[in-house]
Amino acid sequence: MHRSQHTAHNHPAGFCRREVLQVGFSAALGLTLSDVLRPRVGAADVGVIPAIAGRAKHVLVVWIPGGPSQMQMWDTKPDSPTQARGTAKPIATSAPGVEIGHILPKVARQMHHVALIRSVTLGAEDDNHEIGHQKMLAGLRTRIPGATIHDSRKDWPSLGSVIAALRPVDSGLPTSIHLPIRMTHRGVPFSGETAGMLGGKHDPWLISGDPNDAGFRVPDLMPLPGYTLDRLDHRKRLLAQVDTARRDLERDPQVNKLDAVNQRAFEITTSSRTRDAFDLSREPAALRDRYGRHLYGQTLILSRRLIESGVRFVQANMGPMNSWDWHNDEDEYIGRQVPPWDQAFSTLLQDLHDRGLLQETLVLAVSEMGRNPILGRSVTGAAANAANPGGRNHWQWCWSMALAGGGVRGGTVVGKSDELAGHPDGEGYYPNDIAATVYSALGISPRAELHDFEGRPLVINNGTPVAQLF
Numbered sequence: 001m002h003r004s005q006h007t008a009h010n011h012p013a014g015f016c017r018r019e020v021l022q023v024g025f026s027a028a029l030g031l032t033l034s035d036v037l038r039p040r041v042g043a044a045d046v047g048v049i050p051a052i053a054g055r056a057k058h059v060l061v062v063w064i065p066g067g068p069s070q071m072q073m074w075d076t077k078p079d080s081p082t083q084a085r086g087t088a089k090p091i092a093t094s095a096p097g098v099e100i101g102h103i104l105p106k107v108a109r110q111m112h113h114v115a116l117i118r119s120v121t122l123g124a125e126d127d128n129h130e131i132g133h134q135k136m137l138a139g140l141r142t143r144i145p146g147a148t149i150h151d152s153r154k155d156w157p158s159l160g161s162v163i164a165a166l167r168p169v170d171s172g173l174p175t176s177i178h179l180p181i182r183m184t185h186r187g188v189p190f191s192g193e194t195a196g197m198l199g200g201k202h203d204p205w206l207i208s209g210d211p212n213d214a215g216f217r218v219p220d221l222m223p224l225p226g227y228t229l230d231r232l233d234h235r236k237r238l239l240a241q242v243d244t245a246r247r248d249l250e251r252d253p254q255v256n257k258l259d260a261v262n263q264r265a266f267e268i269t270t271s272s273r274t275r276d277a278f279d280l281s282r283e284p285a286a287l288r289d290r291y292g293r294h295l296y297g298q299t300l301i302l303s304r305r306l307i308e309s310g311v312r313f314v315q316a317n318m319g320p321m322n323s324w325d326w327h328n329d330e331d332e333y334i335g336r337q338v339p340p341w342d343q344a345f346s347t348l349l350q351d352l353h354d355r356g357l358l359q360e361t362l363v364l365a366v367s368e369m370g371r372n373p374i375l376g377r378s379v380t381g382a383a384a385n386a387a388n389p390g391g392r393n394h395w396q397w398c399w400s401m402a403l404a405g406g407g408v409r410g411g412t413v414v415g416k417s418d419e420l421a422g423h424p425d426g427e428g429y430y431p432n433d434i435a436a437t438v439y440s441a442l443g444i445s446p447r448a449e450l451h452d453f454e455g456r457p458l459v460i461n462n463g464t465p466v467a468q469l470f
Helices: 030-037 128-138 159-166 229-251 258-269 272-277 285-291 295-309 330-354 431-441
Strands: 058-063 090-092 099-101 114-120 176-179 313-317 361-366 399-404 449-451 457-459
Touching: 058 159, 058 295, 128 431, 159 176, 159 313, 159 431, 159 449, 176 295, 272 295, 285 295, 285 330, 295 313, 295 330, 330 361, 361 431
Parallel strands: 058 313, 058 361, 176 313
Antiparallel strands: 090 099, 114 399, 361 399, 449 457
16 A cells, blocks of 8 residues: 655645634534535536536435455456456346446346446556545546645645535535545545635535444534533624634635625524434434445435435545555455445435435446456555555556446446456546536536636536446
């Protein structure tokens, strides 16, 4: 696994959200939510592919950090050498002619809802987790000059941030929410999950905490010790008393209209609709059991609740950074991680379908890389702990992803890999193409223009939507 030397986290664009307010209401609400609620900038749409445009109202990214084996899950190669295919065996699915790995038996029964892209690529030998994470979640073919792996205001905005800017919702909840784990290494957040150069006003609401924990609470919904919800109104009034101490901040472009923002934050966090959306006790116990009483299952049922409540974009992180990084003992990792994920993801698809939500919700199950086709082989320039004889190294040349809902034609397979599932056999699809597909499905032109927090214009994407999916 790649271990980079981290430097202290800085904020070249100005104040960090948590550095702006350190008194009063901020401890209960902070700017984690407040910045999400600032007024949206406009953009000029220049046309999208009619067959795709506006098919989706919501997007749910099921993020699988670390890069599981494509040849074990989505793209088995039964005729390849044993050292390439490992223990994978293809099984038939509910989609005629589409086979996937035997380790996903429950997802196999939902494949009539699912499309696969089997030639996702970064076109690189080892962009590693951090860079792949940023490229996939921001929709980049190449990184912008000066960007680092650390979260900063020099980064390109994440998918959820662009969507928050261009397709805000008025449901009483934030437009974009990420949960339940922030992607970090040694406490330093990686790029790809915030608004970057768009400024903090378009950051997603980042929520940390295991929804499977009986004591799970959303931090922004919890009052300070000794303060009940009915006393928060008093705390809101205390903001006025610290205004004079913050007047120097009012000249900063990230802090303008702060009072209006906090008013909106107060309304959201004290509303019954917000509390209801996060209250998993309202779900039938039997359905929670179907999802699975584990991180994957309860995160995905909570994600469904947020979509159902009107949130436009949800990113559900399936574990911490690199948790699916199967360098060693691939089969051991499969036995531990895949069955609960198979349970949770398959139930999510069926649950969305049963509620009539799947047709308007674009679901993506994706990671930042795949795995080396040959077990135990090192890769030039990759991490020193490449793999033992039963594991695989990083691989950015080719891997697979799954999509469902939002107009996607279930049972569709786009792209093809070679005989080892190691390189595209024909056209490869880059992160900017995936992002262009997401934007188009929401009716957003990939060539729409936004402005960063300093007023400079940005064209949000230069990819091509994958029209074959629709």
